[in-house]
Amino acid sequence: MRNWYLLQCQVQNFQRITTRIHMLNIESFVPTEVKISRRRDCNGCRTTEKPLFPGYIFLRFDPEEIHTTTFTEIPGARHFVSFGGQPETVSDTIIAALKCSAHLLIYPEDNAVGFKNLPPELIEKISLIFSTKNALERQISFFKLLESDNDIELMTRNGGRIYSQVPSNQPQIRPSV
Structure with missing residues (x-):
């Protein structure tokens, strides 16, 4: 698989x-x-x-x-x-969340990042990773996210959905239910 x-x-x-x-x-x-x-x-x-x-x-x-x-x-x-x-x-959920966050709305004057269609708990964890300036600390935060993979599945299972727009030549990402 x-x-x-x-x-x-x-x-x-x-x-x-x-x-x-x-x-x-x-x-x-x-x-x-x-x-x-x-x-x-x-x-x-x-x-x-x-x-x-x-x-x-x-x-x-x-x-x-x-x-x-x-x-x-x-x-x-x-x-x-x-x-x-x-x-x-x-998990596919983490990859989908990272791909969605690659299509961010960046507001330089606010130093903020905008997300769409992500569960609030996952938004918090990903925004923490993006806000970390040091690459090593960012990697540590991501590894903690990987270790708590079961929590992410619970977040998306409780009604959270992740949507992403992909080019038409690739298979479409379906919302996780």
């Missing part, structure tokens, strides 16, 4: 690893943070985009079809994030 897993890799080899993963036809996802800053030389804005979790790539695959060593043998790839010795699966 295809699940999401989190691969840790060296930051300097990030582009090479993502290229090899795409050559294997594996679905991958790297959440990014977008920073908008005013330019000093004119009235324009400069947009910079950086990975939200530097050195981590979300991969969706079936370990029975493609073994995990296929990915860890790529130069620069280290290991899959695991709790208790087994690679941790990341």
Whole structure:
């Protein structure tokens, strides 16, 4: 069964690893943070985009079809994030929430982030991750979110729904019930 897993890799080899993963036809996802800053030389804005979790790539695959060593043998790839010795699966709900938060409404004057159609508890946890400035602290907050995966399932099971607009060439994400 295809699940999401989190691969840790060296930051300097990030582009090479993502290229090899795409050559294997594996679905991958790297959440990014977008920073908008005013330019000093004119009235324009400069947009910079950086990975939200530097050195981590979300991969969706079936370990029975493609073994995990296929990915860890790529130069620069280290290991899959695991709790208790087994690679941790990341729920579709967390991935959908991160993808929804990638389509954020950013208000630079308020330093605030807008979310739509997410449960309030999940909004609180994701906004905490996005508001953390230090990349290491942001990763720790995300790992705590991964460990509390059962809480997220309860949030979405109690009427919370996550919607996302995806391109028409990809399968549609259905609301979790």
